[in-house]
Amino acid sequence: METLIDALVTGDHKRALATAQALRSQGVSVEEIVRLGIQPAMEALDYKCTVEQFNLLEIMLAGRAVSGVARELFPDSSTPPDSKATIAVASLQGDIHDIGKHIVKMVLIGNRYRVIDCGKDVPVEAVVEQVRAEKADALCISGLITSALPRVRLVKQALADAGIGHVLVLAGGAALKQSTAAALKVDYVGQTAFDAVKYLDPIFGVKP
Ligand code: B12
Incomplete structure (x- = not known):
């Protein structure tokens, strides 16, 4: 999970995606990856934005890495059959x-x-x-x-x-x-x- 956090914070989208895939194949749940990986990475970025000098490129690269992992965790699908609402x-x-x-x-x-x-x-x-x-x-x-x-x-x-x-x-x-x-x-x-x-x-x- 630490590798994932580091890859997200540094905007290394390939490493972030590969790590997320590896975590899934090891049986780590999607909820855990969001809660223990994506959220802390974003908190670290928030700290950087607030306390250190704001670097838009850095944040955009991290945003791209998070989006890539999100697509991997939640592959888009059409309307699910028998949808609840x-x-x-x-x-x-x-x-x-x-x-x-x-x-x-x-x-x-x-x-x-x-x-x-x-x-x-x-x-x-x-x-x-x-x-x-x-x-x-x-x-x-x-x-x-x-x-x-x-x-x-x-x-x-x-x-x-x-x-x-x-x-x-x-x-x-x-x-x-x-x-x-x-x-x-x-x-x-x-x-x-x-x-x-x-x-x-x-x-x-x-x-x-
Ligand atoms: C990535 C990012 C960007 C990216 C956005 C990329 C994108 N496509 O979204 C880019 C670089 C483009 C960007 C731009 C800007 N940003 Co910005 N950004 C962030 C950052 C670092 C992370 C946000 C994020 O994606 N978090 C990850 C997701 C997963 O978390 P989340 O949205 O909270 O969602 C989770 C839960 O909250 C929940 N959830 C979300 N929505 C909902 C809805 C419901 C109903 C429910 C139940 C749950 C739920 O589900 C998610 C998973 O559990 C934050 C810092 C932070 N920690 O929030 C700053 C931050 C939000 N940005 C900020 C600012 C100021 C800006 C800019 C104005 C910067 C600038 N000076 O140009 C611009 C433009 C803003 C605008 N007009 O909208 C400020 C906002 C300050 C404020 N309080 O208003 C923050 C807080 C940074 C800071 N500390 O200054 N940003």
Whole structure:
């Protein structure tokens, strides 16, 4: 796991991918790789960004390495057969970070949810329109940058105004996970991608 963390932090995408593949073949679970590998690597990068000199190229290389590992861990698939519900995922306008959103998406697909990816840096109205058009049952908002936070508070009302106030709104990602559901005006705030499944499964897990 230490090799994986080092490869991610240094942006060595080939070594990161090979290490993730080796860990999987040794029986290490996807959840452990995310929790003990990807998350600590990103915390180390966060420290570098905050305390040391910010180096955009370094961060972009690390971002590429994480995306490569995420694709390996959660190979994309079409709508899973017998899906439990439809979940939209989005990063709101002003936020171009999408690695966490990608992981949330893959974890949901892996747990038999149909996922609509509304994209990143998307206006609230456009997200609501996609949720309505695709008849999504819930919306997962991933937020990494604090300036996008006020927009999160508008989502529930925007859904209600569009006549789909029943849609559940989940929030997560570094900028949102320290907040509460009440403060963000959402239904739930999760710490990890797996929390989304833990919240949604009791609601949609068993078909009526
Ligand atoms: C990689 C990265 C980038 C990459 C993004 C690549 C990409 N395609 O996403 C690049 C280099 C492009 C980038 C750009 C910028 N970044 Co940046 N970036 C990061 C970094 C290092 C890691 C983020 C990441 O991917 N983490 C890994 C993922 C897996 O973690 P995660 O998103 O939290 O997701 C996990 C959970 O939170 C959860 N989750 C995520 N979403 C959801 C949703 C739900 C519903 C649930 C339940 C769970 C959940 O699931 C995931 C797995 O468990 C962070 C530092 C940090 N530690 O967060 C800074 C950081 C987010 N960036 C920051 C900044 C300032 C920027 C820039 C403005 C820099 C600049 N000056 O140009 C720009 C542009 C920002 C913009 N307008 O959006 C700041 C934000 C500060 C703030 N509080 O607002 C941070 C915190 C760095 C710092 N300390 O300054 N960045």
